[in-house]
Amino acid sequence: MDKQSLAKTTKDILNKYNIKLNKNLGQNYLIDRNKRDQIIDFGNITKEDIVLEIGPGIGTLTCELASKAKKVIAIEQDPTIFDILKERLENENITNVELINDDALNVDFPEFNKIISNLPYQISSPITFKFLEYDFDTAILMYQKEFANRMKGKVGTKDYSRLSAMLYFKCEVELLTNVSAESFIPKPKVDSTVIKLSPKIPEFKGELSNLAISEINEDDFRLYSKFTKALFQHKNKKARNALIDSRHEVSSLDKKEFKNKLNSITSTKINDLLSERVLKISPENILFLSKQLDPILN
Numbered sequence: 001m002d003k004q005s006l007a008k009t010t011k012d013i014l015n016k017y018n019i020k021l022n023k024n025l026g027q028n029y030l031i032d033r034n035k036r037d038q039i040i041d042f043g044n045i046t047k048e049d050i051v052l053e054i055g056p057g058i059g060t061l062t063c064e065l066a067s068k069a070k071k072v073i074a075i076e077q078d079p080t081i082f083d084i085l086k087e088r089l090e091n092e093n094i095t096n097v098e099l100i101n102d103d104a105l106n107v108d109f110p111e112f113n114k115i116i117s118n119l120p121y122q123i124s125s126p127i128t129f130k131f132l133e134y135d136f137d138t139a140i141l142m143y144q145k146e147f148a149n150r151m152k153g154k155v156g157t158k159d160y161s162r163l164s165a166m167l168y169f170k171c172e173v174e175l176l177t178n179v180s181a182e183s184f185i186p187k188p189k190v191d192s193t194v195i196k197l198s199p200k201i202p203e204f205k206g207e208l209s210n211l212a213i214s215e216i217n218e219d220d221f222r223l224y225s226k227f228t229k230a231l232f233q234h235k236n237k238k239a240r241n242a243l244i245d246s247r248h249e250v251s252s253l254d255k256k257e258f259k260n261k262l263n264s265i266t267s268t269k270i271n272d273l274l275s276e277r278v279l280k281i282s283p284e285n286i287l288f289l290s291k292q293l294d295p296i297l298n
């Protein structure tokens, strides 16, 4: 089985069960063996690792991950694909995979320390924000190429986004390799990029202590998240107007009170930042604004 091409293995499984892949679930299956092996290698998996995989499909990554890790937790939403994978794991005597048939956005993840996934692209944004709620050592993730670029978007550029601002304090983001549309069936309209996330978490000790230390504590990050969400709903507006329009994200004041509070601010630095367009405000300055404004607006 391992010697034949990944394209043939994949097509044989899909034909055997007469599966028509569903675009709405992001079902583009990887058929490039070299890229699959690269993704697995990027994970540096050992027998200590518990790997979370979102969207295992028919098991292209799952079976390889299982042979290297202590355990794999694989969450697949499509019940038909889930049954096929369950049968495949049984046939191949793979016993260290916990398969969950659910929407990954709706389940609490069991304990894990690495994430390795060729993600369903229609949930790229919410699943990435969900990953940030968990502690993990490394994530190797495949996204649509443009989305991956936005994860690294620098202030003032078109790629600067809520996502890049949120990742800025939480993770190092490395673009590892591009994957062309030809590497999947059916062939998608977009190219893909594999990235690595390495969290900046001060608690990491021992082997992981070489990771960069985050300069933001959890309370500050919660505030920062709220303001980032509010601001980036209107990233081309001036911060003052963006906040007024999204005030429900950061305050319970009504519009008039909210505007009055903003107008009562005398600090030049705060007023200068409020007059700046959102996409020009650096993460450090968003953090500064959120810490200064929260007590005023609440």
Ligand SMILES: C[S@@+](CC[C@H](N)C(=O)[O-])C[C@H]1O[C@@H](n2cnc3c(N)ncnc32)[C@H](O)[C@@H]1O
Pocket: 025, 026, 027, 028, 029, 030, 054, 055, 056, 057, 058, 059, 060, 061, 075, 076, 077, 078, 081, 102, 103, 104, 105, 118, 119, 120, 121, 123
């Ligand atoms: C891009 S395919 C990847 C399949 C396989 N890992 C591969 O590399 O070929 C994404 C998979 O995610 C599943 N999926 C889509 N939305 C999901 C969700 N919300 N939760 C869990 N799985 C989902 C799809 O059914 C599909 O099998």
